[in-house]
Amino acid sequence: MNKGAATGGPPSGRRRIRAAQYLRMSTDRQTYSIENQRDAIEVYADLMGYDIVATYEDAGRSGLNIERRPGLRRLLEDVENGQADFETVVVYDVSRWGRFQNIDESASYEYRCQMAGVRIEYCAEQFANDGSVGSDVLKAIKRSMAAELSRMLSQKTFIGQTRAVKMGFRGGGYAGYGLRRLLVDAAGKPKAVLKRNEWKALASDRVILVP
Structure with a gap:
């Protein structure tokens, strides 16, 4: 995490920032459990001087599309309707934002937040989501990796189910x-x-x- 001072808190005198957190888990795998994401975001928020004032959650929801993710849809609606009382949304990592098969779709939802004046930050990634060339390149790679992993899992599941039926x-x-x-x-x-x-x-x- 290259996002804050190593002293464990924001610089003295710096105002605290109101932030929201977005949590998503498609299965019960412990690595990406809602609780683990929440704990990691809590540590990150304390380090950065953020107050988490809102939570958007999609538990047991696939990251392939937005149709079945009421949490993400509500987040976008609040941000674009001016109802968001926060400046930043903290997400665990790029894959929690989504495993969209078209990585431009993932980027479009983040862009909509940015256009409304709300930043997206990934607390477990090794880059700051600051719009720099390096950050954008790494983020694009991460999105491609998330999409490819989803395709591989879908293929393996299909092959396994087909074999079982046979x-x-x-x-x-x-x-x-x-x-x-x-x-x-x-x-x-x-x-x-x-x-x-x-x-x-x-x-x-x-x-x-x-x-």
């Missing part, structure tokens, strides 16, 4: 008329018949249809 396992959805969904372990040993609205809890388990 092996005779259920790919999802409800059983047809007269059939039941049987939960089996990785070795194919039956575990339980799933009732309506019951789903497998372990990734290694599979579901097959039985009479």
Whole structure:
């Protein structure tokens, strides 16, 4: 973090800045948990002399698009409607802002905030988001990496699901008329018949249809 004095706080006499935080997590992976992001932003805000006055959150939301991210949409609306009572939005890193497949889309949302007078800062990145050439280049690389990782994960998921279906396992959805969904372990040993609205809890388990 190259963003503040090493003394652990803002320079003496400097006014404190009102800031918001944006949090996003698409899965329950501990690395990017909402709590971890919040803790990191709290440390960063204290270092920079920021007061976090608003929180926008998209828990369990994919970073591929904005349609299913009410937190980010509300953030943009508040900023552009003049309802944002803050100067800065702190985000954990570039990937938390989004894994948009078109990196220009990610840039466009940040640009909309900038045009409304609100800065976006990434507390876990090794660059200051200050508009310098170096910062812009690194940010573009990070956005490309975030998008590529998402594509790789989607491809691996598709291949795994396709293979499971070819092996005779259920790919999802409800059983047809007269059939039941049987939960089996990785070795194919039956575990339980799933009732309506019951789903497998372990990734290694599979579901097959039985009479």
